[in-house]
Amino acid sequence: MKIVLLGYGKMGQLIEKFAMKRGHEVVLIVDENNRPSIGMEDLEEADVAIDFSTPHAALENISLCFEANLPLVVGTTGWYEHLQEVKETCLESNQSLLYGSNFSIGVNIFFHINKLLAKAVDPYKQYDVQVEEIHHIHKLDAPSGTAITIAEGILENSSTKNTWVNDVVGEGEEMIAKADELLIESLRIEEVPGTHTVLYSSEVDQIEFKHTAHNRDGFALGAVIAAEWLQGKKGFFQVTEIFDFNQVLGDRS
Ligand SMILES: NC(=O)C1=CN([C@@H]2O[C@H](COP(=O)(O)OP(=O)(O)OC[C@H]3O[C@@H](n4cnc5c(N)ncnc54)[C@H](OP(=O)(O)O)[C@@H]3O)[C@@H](O)[C@H]2O)C=CC1
Numbered sequence: 001m002k003i004v005l006l007g008y009g010k011m012g013q014l015i016e017k018f019a020m021k022r023g024h025e026v027v028l029i030v031d032e033n034n035r036p037s038i039g040m041e042d043l044e045e046a047d048v049a050i051d052f053s054t055p056h057a058a059l060e061n062i063s064l065c066f067e068a069n070l071p072l073v074v075g076t077t078g079w080y081e082h083l084q085e086v087k088e089t090c091l092e093s094n095q096s097l098l099y100g101s102n103f104s105i106g107v108n109i110f111f112h113i114n115k116l117l118a119k120a121v122d123p124y125k126q127y128d129v130q131v132e133e134i135h136h137i138h139k140l141d142a143p144s145g146t147a148i149t150i151a152e153g154i155l156e157n158s159s160t161k162n163t164w165v166n167d168v169v170g171e172g173e174e175m176i177a178k179a180d181e182l183l184i185e186s187l188r189i190e191e192v193p194g195t196h197t198v199l200y201s202s203e204v205d206q207i208e209f210k211h212t213a214h215n216r217d218g219f220a221l222g223a224v225i226a227a228e229w230l231q232g233k234k235g236f237f238q239v240t241e242i243f244d245f246n247q248v249l250g251d252r253s
């Protein structure tokens with residue numbers, strides 16, 4: 001594949017490495033400096049674009065790729081309040097977009113088991129549930145996109161929780177969630193690549209379900225695999241569609 005990289009920070013640079021290892025070619029790198037001078041003609045030769053930039057930049061990059069008829073993988077988080085309008089534009093204009101809050105295989109397994117766990121615990125009202133995410137101090141968005149996906153998986157399968165709320169530890173007063181609110185606690189610590197924990201607590205015990213990324217390689221490899229999967233497809237997709245865990249575990253999600 002001929003790949004355009006939109007964003008060339010921590011993730012963009014790793015994606016280039018994994019793309020080349022898998023025999024692909026990076027034909028254009030777009031960052032904040034050269035972004036204003038990029039036109040549609042610069043994108044015409046490519047097969048796919050992969051965006052790991054910033055929440056604001058991602059929205060502009062999506063529009064540019066739609067105009068250029070270039071299929072696009074979006075790993076950037078923090079823009080999901082615009083998801084519905086982006087989906088409508090994508091489908092109306094017959095474009096291809098795949099997005100995901102987390103491209104690692106481990107986290108996608110986690111997303112699936114998280115839903116099953118929420119369903120299993122739901123009848124036992126003595127348990128209260130909470131999500132915790134820890135990331136590096138450079139992260140622009142809170143809660144993490146992954147934590148939002150985890151929270152949505154719990155809300156879909158809970159008869160107690162109706163919405164999620166976010167508390168960034170150390171910023172302002174500590175938040176006390178109401179009974180129907182699912183608390184997502186965000187911590188920012190030095191160079192942590194990404195740790196997500198779901199905690200079910202009762203008076204007598206606690207269930208902890210945790211994923212720890214040791215580095216960013218899983219995210220980067222997953223983004224390249226997603227770009228390969230998108231080739232020849234039209235429509236609006238989520239990374240979870242690449243994996244079919246139901247075949248392994250039975251359709252209980
Ligand atoms: N879905 C997933 O699996 C994962 C998602 N992410 C998400 O990916 C995003 C990027 O993460 P990361 O690489 O760590 O962040 P970095 O800050 O390291 O990189 C962001 C890059 O985007 C560039 N940029 C800024 N504005 C534009 C623009 N208008 N057009 C193109 N590029 C631009 C920045 O340039 P400059 O340095 O010049 O400002 C920088 O190079 C975040 O939203 C993060 O949450 C991260 C890991 C995994």
Ligand SMILES: O=C(O)C1=N[C@H](C(=O)O)C[C@H](O)C1
Nearest residue numbers: 077101102139144145146194
């Ligand atoms: O910003 C990051 O670093 C990460 N962002 C993604 C998110 O918001 O969930 C994925 C991963 O956890 C790393």
